[in-house]
Amino acid sequence: MPKTILQGSWSHRCRSALTLWATTIDVLARRIIAKPLVSGWSVPFEIATLFYRKQFNHAFRLPTLAEGRAYFDSLYTIAEPDLPVQMQASTSPEPRGDWFIPDRPNSSKTILYFHGGGYAFYPIVSRHFTRLLAHKLQIPIFAVDYRLTPEHPHPAQQEDALEAYRYLLKRGIPAQDIVLAGDSAGGHLVLMTLVSLRQAGLPQPSLALALSPWTDIGRRGASQFGYDRYDMVQGYQTLQYGQWLKGNGLWSDDQLSPIAQDLRHLAPIYIQAGGKEILVDMIRDFAQEAHKQGAGIRLDVWPDMTHEFHAYGRTLPQSEQAIAALRTAIQWTKGGVFEPAEETELNGLDSAFGKAQRKDIKAV
Template structure:
């Protein structure tokens, strides 16, 4: 009622927000806050799964549980697929949640991006601290290689904490002497598990995820081990000789400042990186699918990025090659950081 009353006098929380988008953002903020207030993680996860919204409920995507010979997870197989790529997708949820709504989002991506997706059920915190998630990510990537997928046919992707896992996995692959994937897609990625940037708390009033939650997620990730924020933050890693990284973020999300810092750091190290920021959007705005113009733009850009990799071999990336996506990305009028 407060939202509608404010709208009646032409005062949306953010100019340009639609009523459904504003309602959904505040609804999920309430869901997260209440889940955090419950006495156990089991109760928090059950509550978060008890009530949720989805943008496009009927999708032509078959969801299939992995077999006993595969890492635990699910395949999302769209009715229509183009190209030969396979996506390895790491879900978000602060490493602590894997809500049902996340599975709907992965199905949405499989449909919109016309790509087969394997999403592993990596171990969650606080029950399993680092390096459990990284071990599970590497095992899933290794499995795709073992079953015959060449690295040039693998797209690594994830949102929020899953975006964190994408970036850390790229580094771990290089350290392990394993080949890089064709492309890495990071949607609203968590790039510093400590404190970084004014938006981390300054954008609490806009975003569904809150600053205090990121610090708790960081503590759960570190567990009782002697891990530091620096050791577990993508922004503090050596980012050289990685796959091309395409990042999308919302200008009103709490993570946007640390995401910008990461993109600059990657660029300064010579990594092939591109960041597009939709100014009025919040964390993981992509989940609104066709119901929101900015979401549709972002999904179209992700599809273009995947199509851009078709038939290419990324043994030596030239920074100028990334400019091939300009004609598509610029339609969204995002903020861009890319190699010059």
């Protein structure tokens, strides 16, 4: 059973609870007289999507980002609570972060995970999602607690990511046993870290998993604002996140956008996205650009899903399907490449993913 947590100040708790109540009433009433916002959405999924949208919007309106972060954490739902995963905070001199150790790890791989939140938030619910992934994949995960914007603009996050990667190498974990993974801004950091590793002369990981990744910090694609009515994340927020990432530096959008990078000679990349999320057009553009440059890449899009639909676990069939496909992708890595190694085109892993495919998934 999903579990809802209320915490923090009474004012934040009360407003969040009222927002959830009002959203629930609105969705139920609208379904009586009309249709769901998207025909394939369940009632709980529609409520959650609209609720988190309102939470993010209110967090952005608060006087300080610190208060916005606290407000967003005041009410959240855990899809699968009490999972048998041990969480261990890193200790000095290790990079800041947490280890998530599943009860029955069944792989030699280790995942280096970068959380989402536009580089400005690290919501508590993100840690529960990492716990969910560790349990579903049965792979140890080190989730980096990288520095946040706007307090710490670029290159702070990139520096923290490289430090964490070196930390795993120093622990004796070979690069071919490391999988980079991340969601949203964390997906952005995954893609930029692949480039930074090559520039630093460090070995590539065996695989990169990017869930709903942010691939252009500027404006790109009609969905960035055109899908605001569907998604929990809004187009204006992406532009603000981009400004915070650039800080007062002389960085251009292209310098900090994965789509504008040299994507040759990188680890294989597997991307998952929702067809109703604001980032889907820029994600498709990135996949096409990476393919054009000769990168090994696959993109799967779940047509009716929104940003980071993966976090719903067993409460949402599409989430379960996506995580199963992640598990299959990891199983198909060997020595840093997908098997069969020559299949590096956009749709080149159809045979390899075989059983992981569902009719509501399409390769782009």
